[in-house]
Amino acid sequence: MIKAGIIGGSGYTGGELIRLLLGHPQAEIDFVFSTTRAGKSLSSAHPDLTGITDMLFSDKVNTEADLIFLCLGHGNSSEFLRSHDFAEHTKIIDLSNDFRLADDASFEGMQFVYGLPELKLDAIRESKFIANPGCFATAIQLALLPLAKQGLLNKDVHINAVTGSTGAGVRPSATTHFSWRNNNASWYKPFTHQHLGEISESLNSFDQQIGELFFLPMRGNFSRGILATAYTQFEGTLEEAGQLFSDFYEEAAFTQITEDPIYLKQVVNTNQCHLHLHKHGNTLLVTSAIDNLLKGASGQAVQNMNLMFGYPEKTGLELKASIF
Amino acid sequence: MIKAGIIGGSGYTGGELIRLLLGHPQAEIDFVFSTTRAGKSLSSAHPDLTGITDMLFSDKVNTEADLIFLCLGHGNSSEFLRSHDFAEHTKIIDLSNDFRLADDASFEGMQFVYGLPELKLDAIRESKFIANPGCFATAIQLALLPLAKQGLLNKDVHINAVTGSTGAGVRPSATTHFSWRNNNASWYKPFTHQHLGEISESLNSFDQQIGELFFLPMRGNFSRGILATAYTQFEGTLEEAGQLFSDFYEEAAFTQITEDPIYLKQVVNTNQCHLHLHKHGNTLLVTSAIDNLLKGASGQAVQNMNLMFGYPEKTGLELKASIF
Amino acid sequence: MIKAGIIGGSGYTGGELIRLLLGHPQAEIDFVFSTTRAGKSLSSAHPDLTGITDMLFSDKVNTEADLIFLCLGHGNSSEFLRSHDFAEHTKIIDLSNDFRLADDASFEGMQFVYGLPELKLDAIRESKFIANPGCFATAIQLALLPLAKQGLLNKDVHINAVTGSTGAGVRPSATTHFSWRNNNASWYKPFTHQHLGEISESLNSFDQQIGELFFLPMRGNFSRGILATAYTQFEGTLEEAGQLFSDFYEEAAFTQITEDPIYLKQVVNTNQCHLHLHKHGNTLLVTSAIDNLLKGASGQAVQNMNLMFGYPEKTGLELKASIF
Amino acid sequence: MIKAGIIGGSGYTGGELIRLLLGHPQAEIDFVFSTTRAGKSLSSAHPDLTGITDMLFSDKVNTEADLIFLCLGHGNSSEFLRSHDFAEHTKIIDLSNDFRLADDASFEGMQFVYGLPELKLDAIRESKFIANPGCFATAIQLALLPLAKQGLLNKDVHINAVTGSTGAGVRPSATTHFSWRNNNASWYKPFTHQHLGEISESLNSFDQQIGELFFLPMRGNFSRGILATAYTQFEGTLEEAGQLFSDFYEEAAFTQITEDPIYLKQVVNTNQCHLHLHKHGNTLLVTSAIDNLLKGASGQAVQNMNLMFGYPEKTGLELKASIF
Structure with missing residues (x-):
């Protein structure tokens, strides 16, 4: 069971990640970090979660989590990583554009792999640090x-x-x-x-x-x-x-x-x-x-998570379309 | 020809007033006052006006205008009127809720009439100060x-x-x-x-x-x-x-x-x-x-203007519906 | 594993039922009956299913299925049931309004229970015939x-x-x-x-x-x-x-x-x-x-199915909201 | 005063033409022909016209009208023109694509001019027959x-x-x-x-x-x-x-x-x-x-009418935008 933390959980991609992880059989949400909403319920920002989870936003970051999703504005991920000292085993998936380009992929000893599974399947499986595509x-x-x-x-x-x-x-x-x-x-x-x-x-x-x-x-x-x-x-x-x-x-x-x-x-x-x-x-x-928020962001992040942790790629991602 | 000034012309009701007055055969826009946009063209805020008027937003209020439309946020009209000394002949139509209720209708010597023509036709015709309904x-x-x-x-x-x-x-x-x-x-x-x-x-x-x-x-x-x-x-x-x-x-x-x-x-x-x-x-x-912006705001304001200045009620208000 | 047939699978409620059953761990789609689309793929009507199922619409009704969902227009369910002879063990959930009222609930030896779980939980569990609410x-x-x-x-x-x-x-x-x-x-x-x-x-x-x-x-x-x-x-x-x-x-x-x-x-x-x-x-x-198509139709139908077959009520129904 | 007839007045372009002509100072609607709605009020199809006109759809075509607008489906204009014998002075503006191309422009003695004023201003002014652009x-x-x-x-x-x-x-x-x-x-x-x-x-x-x-x-x-x-x-x-x-x-x-x-x-x-x-x-x-229905259809048709009858091009076409 992957213990995952979400940094920046009150926005759209953070919300989608919460939804996906709540339905994921091999992952659990360790914490959802939000400076503005700490102490409030996740459902205060994402009311569809009413009755589904009682979890609160947290102002603490567990640096021992198995996986950290960074859902921060572009440019803020590097600052966040600089100011937090994560455990050796902690993997990171960043949803911003901070580390996507080759010139940006190496950061403070971390080597980010561009997380497009159709292009980088094996590299993602081996990687600890993922730059999730735009x-x-x-x-x-x-x-x-x-x-x-x-x-x-x-x-x-x-x-x-x-x-x-x-x-x-x-x-x-x-x-x-x-x-x-x-x-x-x-x-x-x-x-x-x-x-x-x-x-x-x-x-x-x-x-x-x-x-x-x-x-x-x-x-x-x-x-x-x-x-x-x-x-x-x-x-x-x-x-x-x-x-x-x-x-x-x-x-x-x-x-x-x-x-x-x-x-x-x-x-x-x-x-x-x-x-x-x-x-x-x-x-x-x-x-x-x-879907820009799923395959274009949070869904692909979970797909990358599945690959990084050795689970079948579709785990937790077989979603019912909202076609109408 | 009525010379009309608009106070607060960059919002929705101000924009609709500008459009209506530009098409009105008996009125002309004397000035459109905007603190934030003074010096810029009306079409910078209302791009449909490109090629239709070259008028600029102004930071000057002509206190000799025949008519002033106040398109300010609720609560700001009284403050504006207190700080400007309009000519004896200047009429005022206020689109906020500052003067609509009987208790608020008397303000600094001005007696506001509630501007619903279906209810107050004669009073509007005789009035110099109109509180335009919500x-x-x-x-x-x-x-x-x-x-x-x-x-x-x-x-x-x-x-x-x-x-x-x-x-x-x-x-x-x-x-x-x-x-x-x-x-x-x-x-x-x-x-x-x-x-x-x-x-x-x-x-x-x-x-x-x-x-x-x-x-x-x-x-x-x-x-x-x-x-x-x-x-x-x-x-x-x-x-x-x-x-x-x-x-x-x-x-x-x-x-x-x-x-x-x-x-x-x-x-x-x-x-x-x-x-x-x-x-x-x-x-x-x-x-x-x-239409909340016309019969519910700016259109009714022009209807009131027509009544106050003795023009036929429909003047400049026979508009093509945008029914689709 | 419930073998379920869907009668009328090209409309909205039929489509939602297909999606829900494809994601249901205890049910499988036995057939999807459609007179107009027989022989074509489900994804021809429901393109989100591309790559998810290769099943075709059928012009055959398996009268031995464990469960039949009727997604026909109002008034057509009774006609359909009259002209098909289902096995003794076959249960039926009708999504039309044909059998919802007390006066209509008894039909050709079938006694329909009004399928609102919040009201009729035990009766639904015991029932073979469900009239799914509007x-x-x-x-x-x-x-x-x-x-x-x-x-x-x-x-x-x-x-x-x-x-x-x-x-x-x-x-x-x-x-x-x-x-x-x-x-x-x-x-x-x-x-x-x-x-x-x-x-x-x-x-x-x-x-x-x-x-x-x-x-x-x-x-x-x-x-x-x-x-x-x-x-x-x-x-x-x-x-x-x-x-x-x-x-x-x-x-x-x-x-x-x-x-x-x-x-x-x-x-x-x-x-x-x-x-x-x-x-x-x-x-x-x-x-x-x-959601009118889920709790208001197909989702509630699957909820009823879960109850009728003794599965936990939420099975296959923990869906990610499409909140944006 | 132009007496104009509209053939096919219950659709979108016909409706827009009615609205424009009702507001046009130099034109009046002679009749609106509709086979399906003859005898009903224009406002039965176009409810915004309630209280604005009491005119009824007609099953008669006045072949002496000054101008005929054809708002028929593509392919039907030629058939209509073949079966009606218009007066020598009657001008025609066709909104279909029947006569737009050079090869189609000559029809039963009528020579259609492509009615894009920015391209064909003078030809339109001289023309009796206009093929209104797509x-x-x-x-x-x-x-x-x-x-x-x-x-x-x-x-x-x-x-x-x-x-x-x-x-x-x-x-x-x-x-x-x-x-x-x-x-x-x-x-x-x-x-x-x-x-x-x-x-x-x-x-x-x-x-x-x-x-x-x-x-x-x-x-x-x-x-x-x-x-x-x-x-x-x-x-x-x-x-x-x-x-x-x-x-x-x-x-x-x-x-x-x-x-x-x-x-x-x-x-x-x-x-x-x-x-x-x-x-x-x-x-x-x-x-x-x-606007596809105005400059892209009925508005341009009226612009062409103005040109054909010698009125200023903007007559009746200075419309308030519905920008929100």
């Missing part, structure tokens, strides 16, 4: 990795991805105000989103030539999920593309190729990534859908 | 006034009304966060909403006995509009009720009785109030729908 | 049963409940058209909704006097969930009311009393019912929230 | 025409555009079912949308070389509006691009260049098209937003 980064990489591996991503790639409002966190802002976001559509950070860094590193890890990535991120007027489209020129047939993807994801626990065109909600509240291939002329369109 | 208060009063006038509201009245998120203002908060409000439903201030005060005063103005008002306000997951239902015991027939309402609203410019059941969107982006009557046994159900 | 009926009964049992529901009760669009089924209609329902609000069947029948029978089952029920059902612009409010006059204190509810639901597996006011989404995608009590003067307001 | 086609052309005119659109163009559900018409379908569309995202007809035809013809009308158009249309979970993005390689500076656009749209009545990034709702319920330019490296991103 949400857009997960959806987009899963759409492109099979092509990159074969050197078939050497032309320009055009990516559009729309994300739910939970991607922007629990703190209210102008663009997550209901009166603004409801019935609205807009883009942000065109061609410069910070996830391009981790995406590029992964795609380039096969030592193949990679084309330019044009990525336009969109704000969707829904709460959760990411629908990403990516297209590029591809000489082969649709069947050949399908075979590449099937082969690449043959062992993947949560990544599925669908025959029918995808719609976003079919993966919401699950850890699945659904991929769909479509060809028009020489243009191959890959569509990818994930 | 949004819930407008929807609910229009549903009940014809009964109150006839002394037929002497039994308990059960009121449920759901409002759009714009009712909570432009400042982000937990319950206007898109991730929370989207697909959600909840109530607030059960049986104690502050608009009960103005509602009660109006209903009691006919010197008839009024039953107890049970009012449950709901937060809706839409941006604009209020749908209110109110039912009470009523001995007469549906036709008799219909006649009462038709008579009461015979001269009303914007309040319509509909034969078909109402849905909220049929009044959105208009200054209309739609009322529907339904009878089951001895229970009379009155349904009322308004 | 969604509104579940939310409203759970809000009122503790009062009814004590004879404290003898005054008028005022009920407002708003439901998601999935309550109207998968067949498109004018009021489930997105262009109409989005951002909209409306009522239907005021004071005459068909669920009043089952609600009244349950409340009257304690041989106490019950006041008149005024029930106004609303269409919400969200997909799933019901938020119901019910208030009545209550002489006791809030604490006394709380004690009544705690006592009544002490053994309930899924019905929780919350301290904080409820919002709808906190129960979505779960089998929970959350209840909240609020008192203003002598008015007791009870708020109830359920 | 909604996607309008948004996308306005984003690209200034570049096409200068021969600067000779590289690949990558277009993504998301549309509201009203684009799919009033007839319910699987993808306009609220339970499906709410909180969802998906694409359709990738790279093959039928509007590509009219877009290409317009872009090619400048006798410049045009690059390949990659157009991915998306279904948005909102009711109205289109947000389109288009990017291509552009050697010049952002200022140079801005100048091109300003010059091209100098005389345009409704097309505005915005400095700030656009969000969809800022044009909803108006006839405006907002355009925004952004440059990253050599990539020029043009964003375009319109």
